[in-house]
Amino acid sequence: MTGKIICINKSLHKVLLENNTIIETTTRGKLRNEKIAPVVGDNVDVNVVTKTIEKVHARKNYLERPLVANIDKLLIVMSTSIPVFSSYLIDKFLLIALSNNIEPIIVITKMDMITLKEKLEIRKYISYYKKLGIKTYVNSNVFKIKKEFKDSVIALCGQTGAGKSSLLNKIDASLSLKTGEVSDSLGRGKHTTRLVELLEVNGGLIADTPGFSSLTLNIKKIDIKKYYLDFNKTCKYRTCVHDKESDCTIKYLVEKGRIPKWRYNNYLKLLEEGK
Ligand SMILES: Nc1nc2c(ncn2[C@@H]2O[C@H](COP(=O)(O)OP(=O)(O)OP(=O)(O)O)[C@@H](O)[C@H]2O)c(=O)[nH]1
Numbered sequence: 001m002t003g004k005i006i007c008i009n010k011s012l013h014k015v016l017l018e019n020n021t022i023i024e025t026t027t028r029g030k031l032r033n034e035k036i037a038p039v040v041g042d043n044v045d046v047n048v049v050t051k052t053i054e055k056v057h058a059r060k061n062y063l064e065r066p067l068v069a070n071i072d073k074l075l076i077v078m079s080t081s082i083p084v085f086s087s088y089l090i091d092k093f094l095l096i097a098l099s100n101n102i103e104p105i106i107v108i109t110k111m112d113m114i115t116l117k118e119k120l121e122i123r124k125y126i127s128y129y130k131k132l133g134i135k136t137y138v139n140s141n142v143f144k145i146k147k148e149f150k151d152s153v154i155a156l157c158g159q160t161g162a163g164k165s166s167l168l169n170k171i172d173a174s175l176s177l178k179t180g181e182v183s184d185s186l187g188r189g190k191h192t193t194r195l196v197e198l199l200e201v202n203g204g205l206i207a208d209t210p211g212f213s214s215l216t217l218n219i220k221k222i223d224i225k226k227y228y229l230d231f232n233k234t235c236k237y238r239t240c241v242h243d244k245e246s247d248c249t250i251k252y253l254v255e256k257g258r259i260p261k262w263r264y265n266n267y268l269k270l271l272e273e274g275k
């Protein structure tokens with residue numbers, strides 16, 4: 001029977017089976033011989049009689065820190081104020097998600113804390129991201145955000161205090177996560193290193209670890225433009241990274257106001273962080 005590993009504790013691998021039951025398995029035998037180490041999130045074939053994992057399916061993505069496979073969606077939670085809004089952080093998380101074959105979804109919080117003028121400013125960012133084809137919601141739109149959880153493995157990231165726990169509480173009140181404290185997204189101590197666990201939330205699974213907020217960029221400079229959606233254009237030089245080169249399509253589009261300056265400045269900053 002197939003299932004998904006939701007938790008690993010030493011040699012015990014908890015698997016959520018397709019019939020919605022949970023079974024505790026080990027990796028005795030074949031897998032061990034083949035030196036395949038299953039991780040949380042892996043889709044596996046389980047022998048329910050011997051309670052062993054027999055096969056690990058191909059992964060759609062694999063992250064080392066936090067150690068987890070097959071994340072479907074990354075919710076990028078960003079507040080409009082306190083902590084201050086940062087399009088740079090959004091762009092960074094977008095890049096990390098897209099380069100790892102994860103669908104990014106932006107959730108803006110604390111729209112109620114800003115003036116009308118500031119709201120218009122934030123709306124400009126929201127429409128640009130939407131234009132790029134990225135789903136962008138405000139956190140009051142719980143109905144739409146809830147739907148994203150169904151049948152998906154979701155991770156949350158964002159600055160401390162952005163409203164991640166508050167959002168999860170709105171999505172599933174039974175989680176009763178503590179908010180407004182220095183804590184991780186599921187209300188536990190920040191410095192206790194724990195293993196990732198997948199929890200059932202609203203018909204989907206959520207990866208329970210604050211580790212996603214400190215995901216780092218691990219991508220070559222030349223590859224950044226591939227995943228920086230509006231920057232994957234052909235310039236005079238094939239190897240153009242849209243920085244100091246001449247005849248650069250992107251720089252032309254920025255000059256003409258077709259790509260916003262902030263988006264280009266964030267790109268240059270991320271380019272510096274590339275390998
Ligand atoms: N006014 C307002 N306050 C909010 C909103 N969302 C969250 N908050 C408040 O912001 C504070 C921080 O929210 P949390 O949900 O704890 O933030 P977090 O992202 O989980 O923070 P960490 O656990 O530190 O990562 C809490 O006091 C929340 O009540 C919102 O949309 N509007």
Ligand SMILES: [Zn+2]
Pocket residue numbers: 235240241242243245247248249250251
């Ligand atoms: Zn260029």
